[in-house]
Amino acid sequence: MKYQVNPTYSELLPDIKKIIENFEEGEGEVMSTGRNTIKVFEIKGKALSVKSFKIPNLVNKISYKFFRKSKAERSFQYATILESKGVGTPDPVAYFEKPTPLFFKSSYYICKHLSPDLTYRELVTNPNYPEHETILRAFARFTFELHEKEIQFLDHSPGNTLIQKVGENYDFFLVDLNRMNFKSLNFEERMLNFSRLTPKKDMIEIMADEYSKLIDKSSTEVFEKMWFYTNQFQEKFRRKKELKKKLKFWKH
Numbered sequence: 001m002k003y004q005v006n007p008t009y010s011e012l013l014p015d016i017k018k019i020i021e022n023f024e025e026g027e028g029e030v031m032s033t034g035r036n037t038i039k040v041f042e043i044k045g046k047a048l049s050v051k052s053f054k055i056p057n058l059v060n061k062i063s064y065k066f067f068r069k070s071k072a073e074r075s076f077q078y079a080t081i082l083e084s085k086g087v088g089t090p091d092p093v094a095y096f097e098k099p100t101p102l103f104f105k106s107s108y109y110i111c112k113h114l115s116p117d118l119t120y121r122e123l124v125t126n127p128n129y130p131e132h133e134t135i136l137r138a139f140a141r142f143t144f145e146l147h148e149k150e151i152q153f154l155d156h157s158p159g160n161t162l163i164q165k166v167g168e169n170y171d172f173f174l175v176d177l178n179r180m181n182f183k184s185l186n187f188e189e190r191m192l193n194f195s196r197l198t199p200k201k202d203m204i205e206i207m208a209d210e211y212s213k214l215i216d217k218s219s220t221e222v223f224e225k226m227w228f229y230t231n232q233f234q235e236k237f238r239r240k241k242e243l244k245k246k247l248k249f250w251k252h
Contacts, residue, residue, distance in 0.1 A: 005094040047113035071178040072107035078177040088173040116162035140210035142172045154179035157196040195229035
């Protein structure tokens with residue numbers, strides 16, 4: 001079994017190994033199921049989130065075995081980079097991989113469990129959420145900070161930012177970290193990075209207005225570009241859903 005542990009949590013290694021070896025059993029609090037499974041465990045007074053990634057298809061079983069880093073390894077490494085850059089993410093604890101002699105099999109990412117006050121999704125689904133605009137503007141500033149620190153979070157979507165209120169301010173924490181680039185971002189790439197967040201025009205207007213205050217662009221120019229990429233993404237998403245419906249119909 002391949003693994004790497006954050007030295008801060010090395011004393012927990014024997015207990016974490018037991019969790020990984022018996023992950024499929026009924027222990028732990030299940031937080032999410034589906035494509036991947038997330039469970040929460042408590043070890044020596046510390047709550048840890050353990051994410052079990054779906055076993056990949058045959059091509060990726062070979063790719064992850066010999067050529068590419070697994071999602072678990074990337075999540076651990078990217079979380080470590082984010083922390084070094086002063087960007088919020090649940091503290092990385094470890095990653096584990098269970099290969100076979102010929103193929104990659106299962107992998108797990110472990111981080112400190114964080115109980116947020118909300119995620120960005122609540123802002124999309126509930127326009128009356130307290131301090132809705134204040135949080136949106138803070139989120140736009142947070143995203144600008146990511147861009148300035150040369151972080152391109154490719155899964156910048158509604159469920160992947162956890163939000164906590166601290167005093168009068170809001171702190172943001174990125175999760176689902178396995179798809180990132182670290183490079184200087186141009187204006188187009190920055191605007192494209194907002195495209196998955198919300199289809200709501202009024203939310204885009206607020207974020208664009210706040211983001212424009214931080215760069216040498218007018219709020220109109222920022223909004224038009226954000227809205228263009230948002231519509232482009234929504235159209236692709238709509239077509240994908242229609243195609244799935246058709247395929248489902250044909251199967252029956």
